[in-house]
Amino acid sequence: MLVLFLSSMLLLQLTGGMTFTSLAKKIPSNDSSKLQAKYLAEAGVWLTIEKWEELGEIAAGTHSYSLPNGVVETSIRATSPGVIELRSIGYVSPHFKDKLLAIYDLSAKKILDWNRQK
Numbered sequence: 001m002l003v004l005f006l007s008s009m010l011l012l013q014l015t016g017g018m019t020f021t022s023l024a025k026k027i028p029s030n031d032s033s034k035l036q037a038k039y040l041a042e043a044g045v046w047l048t049i050e051k052w053e054e055l056g057e058i059a060a061g062t063h064s065y066s067l068p069n070g071v072v073e074t075s076i077r078a079t080s081p082g083v084i085e086l087r088s089i090g091y092v093s094p095h096f097k098d099k100l101l102a103i104y105d106l107s108a109k110k111i112l113d114w115n116r117q118k
Contacts, residue, residue, distance in 0.1 A: 030096075036069045037098040038116075040090025044072035045102045045111075048086055052076075052106070082107045087117075 047065055052058050058076055065072045070092040077085045086102045099117035104110070 033092045033096040034098070037090040037092045037096040040067060040070050040072045040092065041088045041098040041100040042090075043067060044074040044088035044090060045086050045100060045104075047072070048074045048076060048088070049104055052084070053109070079103065083112070 044065060060076050062073055062075045070090060072088060072090050074086055074088045079085045082105060084104050086104060088100045090098045101115045101117055102111050103113040105112050
């Protein structure tokens with residue numbers, strides 16, 4: 001009876017340890033994916049600004065960029081003469097995304113406002 005009890009306790013301990021180990025691996029992976037989505041959203045803003053400055057203007061609307069760690073979708077809207085509003089969403093598989101809103105002054109070539117969105 002004692003051997004059976006000790007065996008079952010050992011089995012429970014091993015099962016709990018495996019569950020903990022799988023969670024310990026998954027949490028840092030999720031954190032990394034969230035950070036990648038954040039950086040993708042930021043990269044989308046800078047890629048769009050770079051393209052705007054290179055071409056002189058980009059059509060208003062949505063633009064998509066495929067990057068090594070995921071996909072970025074940006075939208076551009078002129079809010080006033082010389083100022084554009086950029087919305088960028090970074091997507092990382094399977095379900096992580098980060099949204100960013102940036103207001104950019106074209107003549108001063110600087111960001112006036114930078115906000116994370118929920």
